[in-house]
Amino acid sequence: xxxxxxxxxxxxxxxxxxxxxxxxxxxxxxxxxxxxxxxxxxxxxxxxxxxxxxxxxxxxxxxxxxxxxxxxxxxxxxxxxxxxxxxxxxxxxxxxxxxxxxxxxxxxxxxxxxxxxxxxxxxxxxxxxxxxxxxxxxxxxxxxxxxxxxxxxxxxxxxxxxxxxxxxxxxxxxxxxxxxxxxxxxxxxxxxxxxxxxxxxxxxxxxxxxxxxxxxxxxxxxxxxxxxxxxxxxxxxxxxxxxxxxxxxxxxxxxxxxxxxxxxxxxxxxxxxxxxxxxxxxxxxxxxxxxxxxxxxxxxxxxxxxxxxxxxxxxxxxxxxxxxxxxxxxxxxxxxxxxxxxxxxxxxxxxxxxxxxxxxxxxxxxxxxxxxxxxxxxxxxxxxxxxxxxxxxxxxxxxxxxxxx
Numbered sequence: 001x002x003x004x005x006x007x008x009x010x011x012x013x014x015x016x017x018x019x020x021x022x023x024x025x026x027x028x029x030x031x032x033x034x035x036x037x038x039x040x041x042x043x044x045x046x047x048x049x050x051x052x053x054x055x056x057x058x059x060x061x062x063x064x065x066x067x068x069x070x071x072x073x074x075x076x077x078x079x080x081x082x083x084x085x086x087x088x089x090x091x092x093x094x095x096x097x098x099x100x101x102x103x104x105x106x107x108x109x110x111x112x113x114x115x116x117x118x119x120x121x122x123x124x125x126x127x128x129x130x131x132x133x134x135x136x137x138x139x140x141x142x143x144x145x146x147x148x149x150x151x152x153x154x155x156x157x158x159x160x161x162x163x164x165x166x167x168x169x170x171x172x173x174x175x176x177x178x179x180x181x182x183x184x185x186x187x188x189x190x191x192x193x194x195x196x197x198x199x200x201x202x203x204x205x206x207x208x209x210x211x212x213x214x215x216x217x218x219x220x221x222x223x224x225x226x227x228x229x230x231x232x233x234x235x236x237x238x239x240x241x242x243x244x245x246x247x248x249x250x251x252x253x254x255x256x257x258x259x260x261x262x263x264x265x266x267x268x269x270x271x272x273x274x275x276x277x278x279x280x281x282x283x284x285x286x287x288x289x290x291x292x293x294x295x296x297x298x299x300x301x302x303x304x305x306x307x308x309x310x311x312x313x314x315x316x317x318x319x320x321x322x323x324x325x326x327x328x329x330x331x332x333x334x335x336x337x338x339x340x341x342x343x344x345x346x347x348x349x350x351x352x353x354x355x356x357x358x359x360x361x362x363x364x365x366x367x368x369x370x371x372x373x374x375x376x377x378x379x380x381x382x383x384x385x386x387x388x389x390x391x392x393x394x395x396x397x398x399x400x401x402x403x404x405x
Contacts, residue, residue, distance in 0.1 A: 012322070013322045013323070013325060013337055013338035013341065014322070014337060014338060014341040015322070016315050016318035016319045016321075016322050016341075016345075017319045017322070017338075017341035017342055017344060017345035018341065018345075019315055020315045020316070020319060020345040020348075020349070021344065021345050021348045023312065023315070024348050024349050024352045025348065025352070026211065026215065027207060027208065027210075027211025027212070027214075027215070027352070028211070028352040028355070028356070030211050030214035030215040031207075031210055031211055031214045031266075031356065031359075033214065034214040034266055034268070035268060035359065066097050066098075066153055067097070067098040067099075067100075067150070067151030067152055067153060068093065068097060068098070068099045068100070068151055068153045068154075068155060069099075069100040069101075069102050069149035069150060069151045069153070069154050069155070070088070070091070070099070070100070070101050070102065070154075070155045070157070071102050071103075071104065071142065071145040071146065071149065071154055071155070071156050071157075072088060072101075072102070072103050072104070072156075072157055072158070072159060073103075073104045073106050073138045073141040073142055073145065073158065073159070074103060074104070074105060074106060074108060074112055074159045075106040075107060075108055075133060075138070075141070076108045076109060076110045076112070077108070077110075077112070077159040078108070078110045078111055078112045078115060080159045081103075081112065081115075081159050082115070084159065088101070088157070089101055089123075089126070098150075098151060099125060099151075100125055100126075100127055100149065100150045100151055101123075101125055101126050101127070102126075102127040102128075102129065102145050102148065102149060103116055103126070103127070103128050103129070104129045104130075104131050104141040104142065104144055104145040105128060105129070105130050105131065106131050106133045106138060106140075106141035107131060107132050107133025107134075113128075113130060116128045127148065127150070129141075129144050129145055129148045131144045131145075135246075136246040137245070137246035137247060137249070138223075138249065139239045139243060139246075139248075139249050142156070142239075142249055143238055143239060146230060146233055146238070149230060151230075152229055152230045152231065153227065153228075153229060153230070154227060154228055154229070154230055154233070155227040156223055156224075156226050156227065157223075157224050157225070158223055158224045182263050182264070182265040183228060183229050183231075183232040183257065183262040183263045183264065184221075184226065184227070184228040184229075184232055184254065184257055184262060184263070184264045184265070185226070185227045185228070185264075185265050185267045186209075186213060186218065186221035186222075186225065186226050186254065186264060186265070186266055186267065187221075187222075187225030187226070187266075187267045187268065188206045188210050188222075188225060188268070188360040189206075189222045189224040189225040190202055190203060190206060190357065190360060190361040190362075192362060194287070195283075195284060195287065196369055196373065197373050197376060197377060197380075198284075198287040199365065200365065200369060200370065200373040200374075200377060201291065201373075201377050201381075203353055203356070203357050203361070203365055204353065204374075204377065206222075206356070206360065207352070207353055207356045208309075208312070209221070210266055210356070210360070212308075213264065213265075213266040214266050218254055218258060218264040218266070219251070219254065219255055219258070219301070219302070219305040219308075220250065220251030220254055220255070221250045221251065221253075221254045222250055223249055223250040225267075226250055226254075227267075228257075232257060232262050233253075235260055235262065236253065236256040236257050236259075236260050236262070237256070239252075239253065241256055241300075242297070242300055245296060245297055245300070246293060246296070247293055247294055247296060247297045248297045248300065251297055251301075252297055252300055252301075255300075255301060255302050255305065258302075259302070268359075268360070288380075288384070291380075291381075291384055292384045292387065292388055295381075295384055295385055295388055296388055298385075313378070313381070316374065316375070316378050317378065319341070319342050319345055320342065320375070322338045322341070322342070323338040323339055323341070323342045325338065346371050346374070347371075349370060349371075349374065350367040350368070350370035350371050351367060353365060353367075353370045354366070354367040354370060
């Protein structure tokens, strides 16, 4: 009987770490399969083999024309807009692709309107939409831009991104009218620099949603790296389902699309010139405020997504609790079993995250920092979640927390 108790206690101590390892390896293997597979990974709503084999290659002159509108929203961000303008406006498309560059001036008062007017007078492919900003967030501006877009394939980004010259052409081919291969293409966008903890948090979130998307279960995206058909946006009702929230034009939109049975693909290219990187938060306060604002959408996630994310968040503290039970003699007398499980789980997490960052970012995130920042991130995430739950009127419902909001 004692032997059975010891075996059961050892298994219970190692269970959280085993689940953590299995979960991380599942994401890692799904992403690796996506990268190595010649056929795109779609959401599970797409089950027809013919559709999975669809797609259009950049520069294929025999394919049907892909009319593309690039949409960028800006609110009092003239300096950033001027900085990224050469790369954003300079994106090159095959000659048979009609393209439109569309900027939504979201109630700016910093000279953005005048600067854009001067550019538009000499640029037939540039469209400027002026949107009177009445609430925080960019959903109203983005909706105005989508409605004004001349073409049916839309590539979104923000004014706080770092981009090379081929990003839009890497996303748009996944949205062909013929064949119906994909309705929404999502990519990964990691910050370039900034505090290490904030970079780790962005990496952890990206690894999670990219792994789920590659597994055929997409649940979110980032607004700096997403493209979709105009008809897909109309089919899910635009942003009406969450118009009262400042955030959600990316993650909640994707979840609405999944519920509507639309086809979603994770997009990646081996060409480093297509990578998108975000400017980091200005400081810890800015990063903390952004995180709380992003967490404010979690209550609107689907039940499956909330359950999955909740279980994923609980695994890390359970691993630590299990490791502490052996010295206290609560479950198992051999301290090496839960300790070894905890170390192995931390090692797998660090290695998979570092490998992911090497493929999707500019540089590999140091593996030892993945181990260091993991517990700290969990504590801060718990605090931010608790504060959101007990804050009756958070500041982002009253005003935009940053200029780009």
